[in-house]
Amino acid sequence: QPKTPSKEDGEFRDYSHSEIARDAATIKNSVVMHLAATFLRTPSNIDSAHAYLASAFSVRDRLLQRWNLTNEYHDKIGAKRVYYMSLEFLIGRTFDNALLALQLRDEYANVLGDVGFRLEDAIDEERDAALGNGGLGRLAACYVDSMACSNYPGWGYGLRYKYGMFQQQIINGYQVEAPDCWLDSPNPWELPRPDIAYPVKFYGHLVRDPEHEHRYKWESDVVYDAMAFDVPVPGYGTNNVGNIRLWSCKTNTLFDLNKFNAGDYQGATGGQVAAQILTDVLYPNDNTNEGKELRLRQEYLFCSATMQDILARFKKSGKPLSELPDMAAIQLNDTHPTLGIPEMMRLLLDEEGLKWDEAWDITTRTFAFTNHTVLPEAMEKWPVPMLDKILPRHMGIIYDINLYFLQSVEKKFPGDRELLRSISVIEESNPQQVRMAYLACVGSHKVNGVAAIHSDIIKQTIFKDFVRVQGADKFINKTNGVSPRRWVNECNPDMSELITEVVGDRSWVNDLSKIKVLEEKVDDKDFCKRWWDAKQKNKGRLAEYILSTTGIKVSPNALFDVQVKRIHEYKRQLMNILGVVYRYHRLKQMTQEERDKELHRVVIFAGKAAAGYWVAKQVIKLINSVAEVVNSDEEIGDVLKVVFIPDYSVTAAEYIIPASDISQHISTAGTEASGTSNMKFVLNGGIILGTVDGANIEIGEEIGEEQIFFFGCLAHEVEDFRHYLRFHQPKPDTALQTAFDMIQRNTFGDAHIFQPLIDAVMRGGDVYLLSVDFPSYIEAHKAVEAAYRQRDEWVTKSILSVSRMAKFSSDRAIQEYAEEIWNAEPVPVRGSII
Ligand code: 475
Structure with missing residues (x-):
């Protein structure tokens, strides 16, 4: 159980004394400092791109300071952490969002004004972080925003694609795709963490441990490195700063000097190129499963690095592994990160030496799974031969998960072969396929849909047999939500002013139930006119x-x-x-x-x-x-x-x-x-x-x-x-x-x-x-x-x-997830900074 902060408070309150001051002179100094020391410019030699970059870096300093405070605090008091695993985070821009969260927008506008720039123009210099396709990716971004704003110790985990969602050009009426080279200019909103990297294996063969039934050694020469980049997520009006940890793939294969010396220049870097391609590009499919081998390897790289990182953090607490579910909740954003389940099993069995039943209990109590679509073409299935070749150990673990699961079904419904066939994680097609939605379901303690009708439909269709076998309580609804910070306060300033006026202050941004009072204004002619005018201005x-x-x-x-x-x-x-x-x-x-x-x-x-x-x-x-x-x-x-x-x-x-x-x-x-x-x-x-x-x-x-x-x-x-x-x-x-x-x-x-x-x-x-x-x-x-x-x-x-x-509001959604799935509580960082 997460503890409420107690005697440590005093110690942590000290941090606020070291917070960077918020006065105009300090802000200006920090912008000018970044202009010179980060970008080799002076106030007389800048363009709006550098006005943006220098301001953004100075805002980032503040975020990183709070990032540190938040995470150190959560470690210290042993807060239960929530991990939102998603192959997509459709973040968009961060600068304006961060200024509003820190309540420093006017201050930065003034400082920029002093050096001859409009804040709006600086904001327009930022490129979107478009690491997602659509609804599912944007939802993930809203959810980490809500976790930060509501003080949940929550992290997102994802991949740092070098090329995000392609840029769409319209030529002669047709869509033409161009690469999204969003990292060509400096990205102030990520912090490279070369100190945080994990090896991730592919292919190879297994050596069985003769002493232990479920313990194997997996040997392979193909080992890549996943390196962390941290993206701070500003919490609006709170000290908490959330985090999205994105993995980038490198290789630990060195530059091949022998090949280079022999004139084989391509061969010399071949290993490095093969590794990098894993996190080069976001698959541009929405609601469709691509089924390519590279995608499978991408998913595994992500899952392996994330599981290793979560376990490493947990082990620092010194607690026994059986307590992992009390310290960590992992939410799977659709089936794309489902390999996290067999990967967690592998680490617990092969690396930590746990028995199967212990490992399985820990895993299923930690994972939960969200389904986002019922379209058949979106359902992830991987051919058994492909999985077996790339991840032989995981294929074995999946077979065992399925075996024990089917045995439990057979016990409950003896002799029902049709049921076994239809509920099996392995589809008996040619070739056989692993049904990832079934694997995610078997390995999770809760499965949810994203709106009431959808949660009903999945119970009647894809998970119908699972409801029979595992009970209806496992299948719940969590209606989606959106962040009021970005989707009202930031994008619609005029309407936000009107709401603030009626509510009395801006507290509705973190507590949307307060907007109820607007209802009293429907008969106020003057107010209605201003409401209409705000819309007209947005249309203009x-x-x-x-x-x-x-x-x-x-x-x-x-x-x-x-x-x-x-x-x-x-x-x-x-x-x-x-x-x-x-x-x-x-x-x-x-x-x-x-x-x-x-x-x-x-x-x-x-x-x-x-x-x-x-x-x-x-x-x-x-x-x-x-x-x-x-x-x-x-x-x-x-x-x-x-x-x-x-x-x-x-x-x-x-x-x-x-x-x-x-x-x-x-x-x-x-x-x-x-x-x-x-x-x-x-x-x-x-x-x-x-x-x-x-x-x-x-x-x-x-x-x-x-x-x-x-x-x-x-x-x-x-x-x-x-x-x-x-x-x-x-x-x-x-x-x-x-x-x-x-x-x-x-x-x-x-x-x-x-x-x-x-x-x-x-x-x-x-x-x-x-x-x-x-x-x-x-x-x-x-x-x-x-x-x-x-x-x-x-x-x-x-x-x-x-x-x-x-x-x-996504705040409501996150609170429901926390209470009904994660068993996590808000942990506000003490020591008032604002
Ligand atoms: C739903 N993406 C929306 C939204 O819950 C819903 C699937 C396979 C491969 C790659 N991307 C996907 C989706 O399935 C997806 O975006 N689903 C959407 O999730 C958030 O609001 O109705 O279509």
Whole structure:
């Protein structure tokens, strides 16, 4: 049990005396010092890039000081630690976030002003840390933010990819990928730790220990080194600083001087190159399993280094290994880090010499697992021959885990061979495959989904047999959340001012339940006007961003209709653009007089398609082709504009989300596990148009159904529709047919390019049920339009919604994880610094 701080307090309070002072002169000195000593510049010889870098390094000094204080303190009092293991952390920028957390934003703005720079320009110099694809990676970043802000002793563990999420260019309407060389310029937000590195083995063979049943020696010549980089995570308004430890792969194979001397220059560095490639690049797949050998090796490098590090830290406490589960909780962010389970077993059996049952008890009490998707194509499975070749010891351990597990199932359900076959960690395909979701489930004490509907679905589908065998209590829900620091306070300063004014102070940033009082303001005319104006200002800011990134001019007076997320068939950007095509058709049928009465609308898209996902890339092309025709149609003018903003990122989202009037979250029911941008949009005063899916449902429950536009079929109806459509042609309604016809008449260029998209609906079984949901989708848009014309009621909806969104703070989510899964408590660092 974590102890409450007691007599050590005094000792730790001393640290606050050494904290770097917060006055203007000290801040200025530290910036000037970094300019000179870190970047060889003087105040008369800087550009905004160096203004940013020098300020960032001076902020980092403060963070690192607190980092040290926090970790030393947690060690000292023996706090239980939480480890969030994720192959992805989609962090975005840190500078502004850190300034706000330390409450030094104005001070740095002044110092920069003194040397002739605007803080905003310095902030704009930072490149995103884009070490993730989408929802899952951003969730991990929000969760470490919440752990830091709520004083949990929590760390993230991940990989330091040299190339993050690719940069998306749009050329001739098509997506073109360029590498994200984010480390080309200095990164102030990481600290290299050459003193912290672990060897990680691959391939080789096993030698059995004749004395011990489960003890092996694993011998191999292929040994890489994983070196740590620490990324401090500022806690807002607290002394605590969290950490994300990212591993970078090196080799301990030396430069081969003999080969070099013999003229074999490539061979001389070959070993080093082979190692580095392991952490070179983030796999750009969202909700899809790539299944490549390099990915498996990446995952193992990550898991091995992390397990060694966690065990090393634990062993410093001097406690027996049986107490590991009291000192550490490990959360697996989907199955990608599941090899942590057999790796922990290997270390406990082979290195520590524990018996199987002891090791297994420790492991399962330490691990818990979050599932993020039910899409079959996303399920990780590794061919047994591949695993056996690369990780022979782990393959053996997985076989044993499965053997003991199946024996326990057989005992409970004697003779049920079908059950054994379906629940086995090994799938009896050719070749056999290891089902990682099953392995994660067997090795964890809790399994959770990420929204209520999703947690129900996984109990009825992929984990159905496990519920029977292991009991329903193991399977719980933890609805996702988002950080109010980044997703309101940082990205929406004007609305944040209004909230602060009503709450009385800024405490809502760390306690979102306080925004409830906004509800009292819905009848305050003046307040409503300022609320509307704040949104309009954000729309103006986005209009400028759109102009600078696409050259398209849009009016902030139009309705901003936004769909930004990864491009995926299940998310149905295709349905959205077909709706736009239909709208365009209708507008073309009207007289100018009729058109003038129409609500002006800007339809905004952004999102990346996985590099190998052809259909998704064709959807991007269709959106851009429609945009080109519509935007240059003089008859249409400002009545309809279509925009595809290139290179969607965390930073782009911070511009886009606060500027949305209506945003679309329109996945086929039952396919979007949760969604998290839906929460961000509503928190920023936007209304959502969505299907009865993921967290949309819970958002509707919280804010009231009058505040949300639902449409489409329900999750429990999907199977029947799909079944029907496997054997029958879809029957598109006239609106959908009109859109298809318009495309096929070459209105948006060569129709051949788009025929496969139409075929996916008309001949491919319409798996995502566009033809089913299209009529109600069009109706829902009409309802949105009517509502937006009633400005007062619209503002009421907006304010009411925001006031009722407290549930969707990631602080609430983290508290639930801590209480129901991790058994961890907040441990505020004593010794007041702020
Ligand atoms: C869900 N990524 C969202 C979000 O819980 C949900 C899968 C395989 C390989 C690489 N990446 C993935 C995901 O599965 C993923 O991002 N899932 C998303 O997780 C957070 O809000 O509905 O689609």
